[in-house]
Each structure stands twice: as structure tokens, then as C-alpha cells.
Amino acid sequence: MALQFPDIDPVALALGPLEIRWYALAYLAGFLLGWQYALSLAGRDKSGSSLDKKTIDDFLPWAIAGVILGGRLGYVLFYQPRFYWQDPLEALKIWHGGMSFHGGVLGVIFVMVVYAFLRKLPLLRLTDIICCTAPIGLFFGRIANFINAELYGRITNVPWGVVFPHGGDLPRHPSQLYEAALEGLVLFLILFLLVHYTKLRDRPGFLSGLFLIGYGSARIFIEQFREPDSYLGFIAGHLTMGQLLCIPMILGGLFLLFYSHSCKKHKEA
Numbered sequence: 001m002a003l004q005f006p007d008i009d010p011v012a013l014a015l016g017p018l019e020i021r022w023y024a025l026a027y028l029a030g031f032l033l034g035w036q037y038a039l040s041l042a043g044r045d046k047s048g049s050s051l052d053k054k055t056i057d058d059f060l061p062w063a064i065a066g067v068i069l070g071g072r073l074g075y076v077l078f079y080q081p082r083f084y085w086q087d088p089l090e091a092l093k094i095w096h097g098g099m100s101f102h103g104g105v106l107g108v109i110f111v112m113v114v115y116a117f118l119r120k121l122p123l124l125r126l127t128d129i130i131c132c133t134a135p136i137g138l139f140f141g142r143i144a145n146f147i148n149a150e151l152y153g154r155i156t157n158v159p160w161g162v163v164f165p166h167g168g169d170l171p172r173h174p175s176q177l178y179e180a181a182l183e184g185l186v187l188f189l190i191l192f193l194l195v196h197y198t199k200l201r202d203r204p205g206f207l208s209g210l211f212l213i214g215y216g217s218a219r220i221f222i223e224q225f226r227e228p229d230s231y232l233g234f235i236a237g238h239l240t241m242g243q244l245l246c247i248p249m250i251l252g253g254l255f256l257l258f259y260s261h262s263c264k265k266h267k268e269a
Helices: 022-044 053-078 081-086 088-092 101-119 123-147 175-197 206-222 241-268
Strands: 011-015 018-021
Touching (some): 022 053, 022 123, 053 081, 123 175, 175 206
Antiparallel strands (some): 011 018
């Protein structure tokens, strides 16, 4: 027996012509909670680096710009380049939807490199803090995807299958909730435990590498239940664009794990 999609208005609050959508609130919650958590992690840093709470405060607008601009540009380049080539101005209309997580990652990496260079900060310690906070935004973002009844899963006969408004009459995997659980809650808890209860936080780059591997692995797994984008379908065999983009993420994560381990051995030598 399938579950009917709950009647949720994507508009959380309407004040005359002004509409505040759940999607916007999800971004806001992710940034604010992630920012507060990043401040607490910076306060725990005993490495003697210049990465303090004020540095994290100053980085917040950089992070917002990296996520939004990178996410939008990534969506344009990775998912619908032909459409935006024909109508370039449409790429500026962010309110019409269309963001890429992988593009957001590249955007944040870029601003972190620039910010760390300008402030003369230890780059990998900065990336470790930001990567530990990222699952918070992922969790709220995927919940917002569910509220918007978008990015739903493939047709299924599991008892918890949901009939989505624009997904036809057959039940589908609520893949947005799978992603919220794995990419959000589970990944956050793993990184939380490691940063608070192990010495791995003292190995710059390790937590960043683990985040990249954890997200990439979770996304590749969940994409098996998620409906491929209608305008792309499968890219190579049964692989989706999301899965292909996760491969370099995992490779980059493995490199960071190896690098952090090598640096530790070099210090002990």
C-alpha cells in the first residue's frame, strides 16, 4: 500500500506579494546552524593556528557566495548546458531553481583556497571545519527537496513508497529522505564523533577526506533509488551524472587521507 504525498505548501509564509519558501528557509537554517557549529569547532582548535572564531565569522559571506554561485554554475555546466547556452540570462534566475551540490563544493573549495591564502591560514584546518559542518546543510536541503516534491526516487513496491504529485500514479522511493539520512545525519554523526572523541582532528585534511569519501559513497549508493534527471537520463551505462561526479570526490578524499597520514609519519620521523 503506497503512501500519499502529504499536502505541504512549498510556501512557508506569504506576506502580500512576498513569499518565503521552505527551500529558502532550509538554506538559511543550514548556514546559521553550520556557522554556529563551525564557531564551536574553531574554539576547540588547540593547534595554535590563527583559525579562531573571528576568522570563521569573517568567512561566512565567502561560504554563502561559494555555495550559491558554485551551485548555480555547476547546475548550468553539469546538467543543462544546452538550455542555458540558448538562453544565457536564464542562468541568472536562481529563483527558478536549479542548484548542483558538486558545483557548490567546487565553489566553496575555491573561496576557501582564496580566503586561506589572503589570511595566511592553514588551508586544511579550515577545510576540516567546513566539511564537518556541511552535512547540516545537506540534511535541511534534502528535507526541502522532499517538501517541494522534487528529486524523487524510482518506482518501487516497498511499503514506504510515496506517490508524488508530479511523479505519476505509482509509488516511488522517497530518495530525498534517504539522502537526508545518509548524507546528512549519518555523515554528521560520524564526523562529530571523530572530531570530538579522537585525535584525528589533529591530522589536517583527514576529516575533509573522510567527508568527501562519505558523501561520494552515500550519493553513489542512493542514486540507485533516485529517478535520473529527465533531461539527462543515464550518462554511461547505468551511471547517472550524480554518480559520475562523485568519483573524483572519492579520489580526492582518498588523496587527502593519504596526505594526512604521510604528514603524520613525517612528523614522527
